[in-house]
Amino acid sequence: MRADNSSTICVCRSVRELGIAIGFLVPPVLVPNVEDRDKLAYHISIMFYIIGGVATLLLILVFIVFKEKPKYPPSRAQSLSYALTSPDASYLGSIAQLFKNLNFVLLVITYGLNAGAFYALSTLLNRMVIWHYPGEEVNAGRIGLTIVIAGMLGAVISGIWLDRSKTYKETTLVVYIMTLLGMVVYTFTLNLGHLWVVFITAGTMGFFMTGYLPLGFEFAVELTYPESEGISSGLLNISAQVFGIIFTISQGQIIDNYGTKPGNIFLCLFLTLGAALTAFIKPDLRRQKANKETPENKLQEEEEESNTSKVPTAVSEDHL
Numbered sequence: 001m002r003a004d005n006s007s008t009i010c011v012c013r014s015v016r017e018l019g020i021a022i023g024f025l026v027p028p029v030l031v032p033n034v035e036d037r038d039k040l041a042y043h044i045s046i047m048f049y050i051i052g053g054v055a056t057l058l059l060i061l062v063f064i065v066f067k068e069k070p071k072y073p074p075s076r077a078q079s080l081s082y083a084l085t086s087p088d089a090s091y092l093g094s095i096a097q098l099f100k101n102l103n104f105v106l107l108v109i110t111y112g113l114n115a116g117a118f119y120a121l122s123t124l125l126n127r128m129v130i131w132h133y134p135g136e137e138v139n140a141g142r143i144g145l146t147i148v149i150a151g152m153l154g155a156v157i158s159g160i161w162l163d164r165s166k167t168y169k170e171t172t173l174v175v176y177i178m179t180l181l182g183m184v185v186y187t188f189t190l191n192l193g194h195l196w197v198v199f200i201t202a203g204t205m206g207f208f209m210t211g212y213l214p215l216g217f218e219f220a221v222e223l224t225y226p227e228s229e230g231i232s233s234g235l236l237n238i239s240a241q242v243f244g245i246i247f248t249i250s251q252g253q254i255i256d257n258y259g260t261k262p263g264n265i266f267l268c269l270f271l272t273l274g275a276a277l278t279a280f281i282k283p284d285l286r287r288q289k290a291n292k293e294t295p296e297n298k299l300q301e302e303e304e305e306s307n308t309s310k311v312p313t314a315v316s317e318d319h320l
Contacts, residue, residue, distance in 0.1 A: 024122075024144030028137050094231050104223045104232065106281045108239045111216040113274035114179060115236075116243025117267045118209050122147075123248045128260045129198070132191050139195055143202050150203040151210020158215050168219045169283035175215060176278050178208040180271040187264035225286035 030047045034040055098104055122144060129140035154175075162171060182205030189201045220232045247267065255263040 024125075024141045024148060026141075028126075028141035033137050091231070094227055095235070098224055098227055098232060098235065101224060103281050103284055104220060106277050107216065107220055107223060108235055110176070110274040110278045110281075111213075111220075111236050112239030112243040113270050113277075114176065114209065114212050114216070115240030116245075116247045117183070117271055118213070119240065119244030120247035120251050120267065121209075121264075123244075124251055124255065124263070127252075127255065128190065128263075131255070131260055132193070133195060133198075136195065143199060146199055146203040147206030148210055150207040151213070154207040154211025155214045158211055159218075162215075162218065166285065166288055167283075168215075168222055168285060169278075169281055172212070172215050172219050172281075173275070173278045175208050175212045176271075176275045179205065179212055180268065180275055182206075182208050183264065183268050183271055187261060187268060190260060190264070219281075222283075222285045222287050223281075 027047060030050070031040070031043045034043075125144050125147075126137065126140040129136055129143060133139070158171060158175065162168060165171070182201070186198075186201040186205045189197050216236060217233055220236055221229050224232045247270070251263040251266055254266055
């Protein structure tokens with residue numbers, strides 16, 4: 001059995017971001033900014049038909065291709081997880097058990113703050129760009145595409161780094177701090193009047209902000225092993241959606257009343273809080289510990305202990 005491959009998992013989860021990237025690019029092309037409401041309704045209906053067709057195709061593929069679990073466990077930790085899972089375990093009981101894990105609770109909050117900021121920024125990006133660059137709806141979509149593509153690259157690089165270093169807490173904290181710095185730079189360069197600057201700052205911010213999302217899932221699996229990955233991932237998604245709704249409504253109101261800069265500073269404050277809370281998460285890497293506890297390792301440790309116990313006797317006999 002091989003160890004859990006973080007880079008592969010980060011790549012798979014970053015594919016979801018590809019759909020978000022397409023969502024930034026395609027709608028401004030399919031739905032142009034026209035005054036005629038009938039034409040606008042026609043273009044929106046075409047976009048919805050396309051989305052419905054793609055979603056239906058994906059649903060069919062899920063029923064045909066997807067399996068409940070692989071034939072063979074992909075790792076030692078996953079094999080132990082199957083063995084430790086009780087058939088009588090309840091969903092609510094697992095959730096209650098997870099909320100007793102303080103490290104996971106902190107991660108749920110910090111992940112929600114980061115992902116919620118990303119959702120708010122993505123939702124209001126078009127409004128913010130047009131606020132400073134009127135008539136640039138298509139470029140607003142391209143900026144969103146840049147954010148997500150850069151984030152996918154960041155997720156892949158982070159996954160490769162995790163495979164080699166296993167520094168989940170340190171990597172998550174560094175990426176979080178860089179997300180905050182990227183958000184600050186984006187906030188104070190948005191109104192400079194140069195779109196190319198916005199592309200660069202938004203892409204840099206997206207490299208860390210969007211790249212953080214798969215990291216959060218990986219860190220959660222480490223902290224909650226052997227609990228179901230689906231439950232921990234679901235709680236992270238719920239946190240992201242809740243904070244996303246709160247941040248989107250709040251930042252929208254701030255932008256309408258005070259402008260884009262105060263709205264982005266609002267997000268910077270909560271990202272600062274998230275980075276501070278991340279520093280308090282203890283790196284209790286339970287899945288990595290399970291992967292190391294193989295029969296071969298145990299035999300090797302026993303042999304080393306046996307050899308160590310024999311050394312003094314051998315030395316004393318030679319001395320005599």
